[in-house]
Amino acid sequence: MERKRFGNRLAEEFNIPYEKILPFFKKEFATCVKGKADLKKEIIKYFSDWGWTDSAEALLSNWLSGTKANENILEIIDQLRENKINCYLVSDQEKYRAEYITQELNFKNRFDKCFFSCDLGFRKIERDFYSEVLKQIKVSPPEVVFWDDDEKNLNVAKGFGIQAELYVDFDDFIKKIRESFGVGL
Numbered sequence: 439m440e441r442k443r444f445g446n447r448l449a450e451e452f453n454i455p456y457e458k459i460l461p462f463f464k465k466e467f468a469t470c471v472k473g474k475a476d477l478k479k480e481i482i483k484y485f486s487d488w489g490w491t492d493s494a495e496a497l498l499s500n501w502l503s504g505t506k507a508n509e510n511i512l513e514i515i516d517q518l519r520e521n522k523i524n525c526y527l528v529s530d531q532e533k534y535r536a537e538y539i540t541q542e543l544n545f546k547n548r549f550d551k552c553f554f555s556c557d558l559g560f561r562k563i564e565r566d567f568y569s570e571v572l573k574q575i576k577v578s579p580p581e582v583v584f585w586d587d588d589e590k591n592l593n594v595a596k597g598f599g600i601q602a603e604l605y606v607d608f609d610d611f612i613k614k615i616r617e618s619f620g621v622g623l
Contacts (some may be wrong), residue, residue: 444501451500456551470532473556477532502538510608512548514615519550523619528571528584530555530562551575562591568598583618585611 445463449456466480478494489495515525527549531539536554540546553571560567572579579599586592592602603614 447504459486471555473559477534498534507543515548521588524550524561524588526550532556563594565594566600568595568600
């Protein structure tokens with residue numbers, strides 16, 4: 439997915455000081471991402487401090503509108519799946535964005551399955567996240583190649599025995615996919 443971090447967009451587009459936004463993402467949002475709280479209920483606590491006068495739905499709509507699929511990567515996913523290579527999305531998301539990604543971006547049909555932290559109750563920084571995913575897809579850790587743009591997540595996955603690759607850019611990604619899978623992409 440291609441996106442600008444929502445906290446940054448919120449600060450820029452609505453002229454809200456980032457230091458007023460950060461506490462939400464440090465506390466309540468982290469709980470929402472683990473599926474333990476509802477984003478719409480948690481975020482309204484900050485509206486007066488942010489000067490937000492519209493609804494939670496309007497804020498969420500603005501947030502989701504910044505989420506776009508990276509079509510180049512999705513084309514690679516399609517080719518891998520055509521070659522009988524299972525592809526899964528794993529992501530730290532709260533429930534509304536997870537639903538948007540699966541339904542509106544149609545990832546439910548582009549991946550074999552989507553795994554979100556809000557459904558699993560764990561974030562990618564936690565070993566239990568990978569344990570649950572592996573249990574559901576019924577494979578051993580060395581059979582999985584996991585891509586992420588965050589070294590911390592990669593280190594947790596590697597510690598679990600998963601092959602982990604840092605996503606730097608599309609050219610590097612496609613080169614490593616060709617090397618790993620020998621697929622003529």
